[in-house]
Amino acid sequence: MLARRIIPCLDVRNGRVVKGKQFKDIIDVDAPEVLGKFYSDQGADELVFYDITASSDERKTSLEFVKKVADVINIPFSVGGGVSKIEDFTDILRKGADKVSVNSSAVKNPELIKQASEKFGAQCVVLSIDAKKNDKESWSVYVKGGRENSGLDAVEWAVRGVELGAGEIVVNSIDEDGMKRGYDIELLQAITSRVRVPVIASGGAGEMVHFRDAVLQADVDGILAASVFHFGEISIQDLKAYLKSEGIEIR
Amino acid sequence: MHVIVDYGLGNLNSVQKGFERVGLETVVTDDLQKIKNAKSIILPGVGAFRDAIERLKKLEMFDLIIKEAKKGKPIIGICLGMQLLYDKSYEYGEYKGLGLMKGEIKKMEISLKVPHMGWNSLKFNKNEDPILKYISEGEYVYYVHSYYADGMDKEQWIATSDYEITIPGIVRNENIYGIQFHPEKSGMTGHKILEAYKELII
Numbered sequence: 001m002l003a004r005r006i007i008p009c010l011d012v013r014n015g016r017v018v019k020g021k022q023f024k025d026i027i028d029v030d031a032p033e034v035l036g037k038f039y040s041d042q043g044a045d046e047l048v049f050y051d052i053t054a055s056s057d058e059r060k061t062s063l064e065f066v067k068k069v070a071d072v073i074n075i076p077f078s079v080g081g082g083v084s085k086i087e088d089f090t091d092i093l094r095k096g097a098d099k100v101s102v103n104s105s106a107v108k109n110p111e112l113i114k115q116a117s118e119k120f121g122a123q124c125v126v127l128s129i130d131a132k133k134n135d136k137e138s139w140s141v142y143v144k145g146g147r148e149n150s151g152l153d154a155v156e157w158a159v160r161g162v163e164l165g166a167g168e169i170v171v172n173s174i175d176e177d178g179m180k181r182g183y184d185i186e187l188l189q190a191i192t193s194r195v196r197v198p199v200i201a202s203g204g205a206g207e208m209v210h211f212r213d214a215v216l217q218a219d220v221d222g223i224l225a226a227s228v229f230h231f232g233e234i235s236i237q238d239l240k241a242y243l244k245s246e247g248i249e250i251r
Numbered sequence: 252m253h254v255i256v257d258y259g260l261g262n263l264n265s266v267q268k269g270f271e272r273v274g275l276e277t278v279v280t281d282d283l284q285k286i287k288n289a290k291s292i293i294l295p296g297v298g299a300f301r302d303a304i305e306r307l308k309k310l311e312m313f314d315l316i317i318k319e320a321k322k323g324k325p326i327i328g329i330c331l332g333m334q335l336l337y338d339k340s341y342e343y344g345e346y347k348g349l350g351l352m353k354g355e356i357k358k359m360e361i362s363l364k365v366p367h368m369g370w371n372s373l374k375f376n377k378n379e380d381p382i383l384k385y386i387s388e389g390e391y392v393y394y395v396h397s398y399y400a401d402g403m404d405k406e407q408w409i410a411t412s413d414y415e416i417t418i419p420g421i422v423r424n425e426n427i428y429g430i431q432f433h434p435e436k437s438g439m440t441g442h443k444i445l446e447a448y449k450e451l452i453i
Contacts, residue, residue, distance in 0.1 A: 001413065002369040003391055040438065045370055071268055076393060076436050096264050098395075098436065121298070123366050123395050167366065196364055221369065251370045251391040251438075 003251040004215050004243070005045040005222035006236055007200065008229045010035060012051045012081075015062045019230045029230070033068040039229070040073045042236040045251055047073070048101070048170075048224060051081035063092065070096025078126055084109075089116045093124060101126035101170060104143035107150045107157070110164055117165025122197075127166035129154055131187055132174040139187050146174050155190045162195045169195060170224065173203040178227070180206025188218035200224050208234060208242045215248050253452065254289040255279045256316070258296075258306040266295045266329060269435025273446040275453070281310055291452040292319060296331030300340040300356060300398070303331055304348065313349070320351050325452045326427045333422070333429030334400060342398050351427050354402035361415040366397040371412040371432075373420055380409045381451055382421060382428065385443035392420065392437040392444075400431065 010017045010032060017035050020026035029035065036047055049069070053062040059082050066079055079092045080101030089100045100120075106113050106127060116125045130146050131139040131154035139154035158169050171191055173184035183204045192199045198221035201214040205225035214220050228234040244250045253270075255263050257279050270277050270293070277293060278285065286292060294316070296303050307313040320326050328336045337348045340356035348356070359365050370391040375383060394412070400419045402408060409421040412432075421444075422429040428448065434441035 002367075002371050005369060067264075070265055074269060074272065074435060074441060075438050076395075076433075094262060096262055123368055167368070198364065198368065 001249055002221070003045070003249045004220070005200075006043070006211070006239060006250075007046045007048055007222050007224040008039045008044050008236070009048040009050065009202070009224050009226045011226070012049050012062060012065060013053050014058055015065050018052075019227070031068070032065040033072045036069045036073045036077065039236065040075050043240055043251070044075065044236055046075060046222065047077040049077065049079045049081075051079065053082070056082060063095065066092055066095035066097050080126070080128055084112070086112065086115050086119065089120060089124070093120060099124050099126050099168070101128045103128040103130065106161065107141060107143050107152060110160065113161055113164040113166050117167070122165050122167030125166050126168045126170055127158070127161035128170040128172065129158060129161075130172045130174055131184075133184075133187075139190070142174055154187065155194055158191045159194050162197050166197065168198045168200065170200040170202055176204030179204055180228075182206065182210040183214040183218070183223075185213060185217050188214060188220055192219045198222060205234075208239050211239060212243060212246050212248065215243070216246075252285065252289050253277045253291045253293065254286055255293045255295060256286060256312060257281045258303065258310055258312060260296055260298045260303055260306065260331075262297075263295055265435045266293065269441065269445055270449070272442060273449050275445070275449045281312075283311060283315060286312065286315060287319065289324070291325040291327070292316065294326060294328040294332035294335060296329070296335065298331060300331065300334055300342040300348070301344060301346050303335055304346055307335070317349055317351065320349075320427055323426050326351070327448060328427075328429045329435075330396065330431065330433055333431050334398060336427060336429050337400055337402075340398065352400070352402070352407060352422060352424050352429060353404040354400050354407075356398050357401045358398055359414070359416065363415050366395055367399075367414050367418065368395045369393070371414060371418070373410045373412055375410050376405070376408040377410075377423075380421075380423065382409060382423070382444060382447045384447040384450075386440055386447075390440040392432040392434070392440055394418070394420075394432040396431060400429070
């Protein structure tokens with residue numbers, strides 16, 4: 001059977017990995033290939049790079065990091081951020097990424113998922129969803145870095161994304177992001193019970209038990225986290241040993 | 252010289268880097284003469300079976316690879332490249348493969364999620380096979396596929412993974428190896444598999 005995946009997420013700006021706490025105090029950390037290799041050696045099962053470079057002109061240069069990462073790491077990785085057309089998929093996959101993730105641009109143009117899936121295969125297309133609880137006891141999809149409510153229902157959008165050809169769904173909880181009190185289990189359950197592709201939990205990790213709960217309570221295939229790894233609060237080795245001891249299949 | 256056959260599908264860079272990391276220099280080529288003169292042939296691939304076979308035929312590589320295989324040249328097929336080694340495939344129709352392995356490529360008809368994507372553990376069928384030399388049973392490798400080799404000849408199974416059905420992970424027919432998962436993406440385990448393979452062919 002498949003092992004649950006532990007996935008560190010790295011933000012890249014102008015070709016460099018940066019970190020910050022809730023978008024504040026952003027500092028330059030290292031080159032993506034150096035940090036990527038570090039996490040891969042620590043036992044990460046997969047890596048996610050989000051390019052947060054502001055302008056699209058600069059992003060083209062920034063994306064040169066993808067090839068450097070592909071040259072030095074030997075685990076799968078995905079790249080997202082600013083992907084809005086089929087040419088972006090071609091470019092990123094040619095540079096050696098295994099998957100490409102789309103977010104706001106897919107909300108604006110759902111056909112992008114279909115086109116990419118038909119051209120490169122569903123396994124290359126990741127739909128990343130930023131979800132926030134609304135007053136109707138469900139979750140809305142937010143776009144533009146979580147600033148704008150798209151009006152879409154998060155669970156329905158996940159289902160639609162899979163119908164269009166997405167091979168994996170990353171669910172980011174805006175409510176829990178940076179709160180360190182655990183993943184949004186209800187949201188994840190609502191999505192894993194409706195789709196037949198891998199679902200990755202994102203947003204809310206603070207302690208090792210949160211990773212366990214996301215797997216055992218919401219049956220997610222992978223667990224993504226950023227700051228707990230970057231600030232050394234949880235080591236991947238310790239986390240994997242703990243999850244194994246809890247009876248979860250881990251590589 | 253060891254060649255990675257370039258028939259115009261997919262990114263061959265990561266496969267080449269994977270071999271480079273274990274110290275095997277390879278040449279990515281579509282040159283028939285180079286393939287003919289090569290010490291060993293690496294057949295990679297992502298995408299659909301039909302497109303791959305059509306391209307191999309168009310580039311006149313189809314018969315050449317079969318001929319070189321029959322001469323005893325080491326050949327390794329990776330992912331779709333492994334599936335191409337089989338007699339035939341049912342992906343989007345019915346297509347004839349290279350016929351170097353016994354069996355057929357079929358869609359996984361199972362209740363688990365398809366594609367079979369992620370890290371799965373290996374069970375050894377042939378402990379003594381040299382390609383397993385540096386790894387232990389139970390180590391994990393990275394798979395991404397929706398079709399699998401329904402190998403009729405279990406004697407050819409070197410290592411398998413369970414995913415409701417038995418997925419042949421590494422297969423072998425004398426000088427020909429096939430690997431369904433991506434050794435170049437399988438961390439240290441994949442690295443050790445490529446290392447053992449390198450020692451077999453140099």
